[in-house]
Amino acid sequence: MEQPLRKNTGNNLPFSLTTAEELLAIYGSPLYVYQLDRLSATIKHITNSIAYPGTQLHFASVTNGNVALLQIFKNHGWGIHGNTPGDIYLALAAGFTPDRIVYSGSNLDRDEMRQLLKWNIQAINLDSLSQLQLLVDIYSEEYAKPRLGLRLNFPSLTGASRIGVDPDQFATATDIARQAGLTITGIHFYRGTGTNATQAFIDAIEPILAIASQLPDWGDLDFGGGFGYPYHHDKAAFDWAEFGEILSTRLAKLDRQIQLTIEPGRAAIAGSAVLLARVVSTKWQDQKQLLGIDTTVANLSVPAVHGGYRDIVSWQTSDQLFTTDVCGNTTYSRDYLGRNCQLPRLEIDDIIAILDVGAYGYAMSSHFLHRPRPAEVLLDHHGSHRLIRQREDYSILLNHQIFEEH
Ligand SMILES: Cc1ncc(COP(=O)(O)O)c(C=O)c1O
Secondary structure (H helix, E strand, C coil): CCCCCCCCCCCCCCCCHHHHHHHHHHHCCCEEEEEHHHHHHHHHHHHHHCCCCCCEEEEECCCCCCHHHHHHHHHCCCEEEECCHHHHHHHHHCCCCHHHEEEECCCCCHHHHHHHHHCCCCEEEECCHHHHHHHHHHCCCCCCCCEEEEEECCHHHHCCCCCCECHHHHHHHHHHHHHCCCCEEEEECCCCCCECCHHHHHHHHHHHHHHHCCCCCCCEEECCCCECCCCCCCCCCCCHHHHHHHHHHHHHCCCCCCEEEECCCHHHHHHHEEEEEEEEEEEEECCEEEEEECCCCCCCCHHHHCCCCCCEEECCCCCCCEEEEEECCCCCCCCEEEEEEEECCCCCCCEEEECCCCCCCHHHCCCHHHCCCCEEEEECCCCCEEEEECCCCHHHHHCCCCCCCC
16 A cells, blocks of 8 residues: 655755644644745845846735735835736735836726726726727826826737737727827736746747837836746746846847836745645545545635646655645535645644645635635744734625525
C-alpha cells in the first residue's frame, strides 16, 4: 500500500507548525492567512521593475477585496483598478482618493455609470461605443472631467474576446466623446489572465503602440493585468524585471511622455496567502490516501471548480509520500481541494496548508453548499497577527431571506 515517492523537504512551508497551531487555536479552522512580508516584497519587486517615469501601479482588486489588504497597497503608493462599482466602493472604504482609482469594466447600467461620475473617478476605460455613449449622455459640467480610455479589442494578441473596442471604431468614439466636450486619451490593453510567458507581453508592446498612435489625443497607456503567477513552483514565472526594462526603454523612445498604468491582480497577491485546514477524516482506497478536511471548494472555489492548481503541504515529515486526494467537507462530486497530491500519511487533526490562495481565493468563495466562509488573518513580519475578516456563522445563510417565523 505504501509507495515511496519524493521526500517532503518542507521547503514550501509558509511558516512554522507552532504558528499554524497558534493561529488555528485563536481564529479557528479553516483560516485564510496573509503574510505581510511576502505581500510587501512582491509589491516592492513589481514597483521597482518598471522604471518608466510617472508609472502608476493599480492593484486589480477583483482578485481580493479585503479592505485591510487594499490599505497595504495604498501604503506602498499603489492605486486601485476597479472592474465593477463594487471594487470602487471597497477602494473608497480603504481610503483611496478617486484620483487613485482606475475603472475598466463592462456593461454598466445608467445608474452605475452615473455613480462613477458622482464618485469622481478620474480614469474611466470603456469597452464599447454604447458604454461611451451612455457616459456622454449622463455627463454634465457638474462632474469633474474624467480621463477617458478605450479598452482595446485585439484578437490577434488576446484571442477572440467579447470585451473592447475595435481600432476601426476609434474615429467614431472620438466623435461621440466630443459631443460632451470630452477627449479620449487612453488605450487600455488586457492580455488575458494568468500568463506566465513574459515574451507574450513583450510581443504585445509594438502592436499596441502602433494602434495607440492612431488615437488623435493619445497620452495614456494602461497595460492591464493578466501577469501570471507560478502556482507550479518548479515552472517559469513571469519576469517582471525583463518586462519592465523592455517596456520602459521602448516608451522612453516615444515622441511624447505618456502616463503608463499597470494593474496587476493575481501576480501581486496570489503568493501571499495560504488556506489552513485540519484533517477531519482519513480513508484509503487501494494505494490512495483520501483526506477529508474541514473546508470546501466553496471556501476556495478555484482549484476544483475552475481548473486551477494549488500546492498543498503539511508539516508532517516522512520519507514516504502517498498519492492523496484532499477532499472537502460536502458530498458535492467536485469537492476536491487537490487531487493526486504527494503527502505523507496524515492523521485526524493534522494541519494542511493550501498555498498561493491570495488571488481569486476568498474573492471567489461563495455560500454554495451552505458552509459559512472562513476568517482572514494578517500575519506580520514578527509573527504578530490580526483578524482582518471575521469568520461567518450559520446566521449568514439567512441574510436577506424572507420567510414566516415558526
Ligand atoms: C481590466 C482588468 N485588469 C486587471 C485584471 C486583473 O487580472 P489579473 O489578476 O489576471 O492580473 C482584470 C481581471 O479581470 C481585468 O479585467
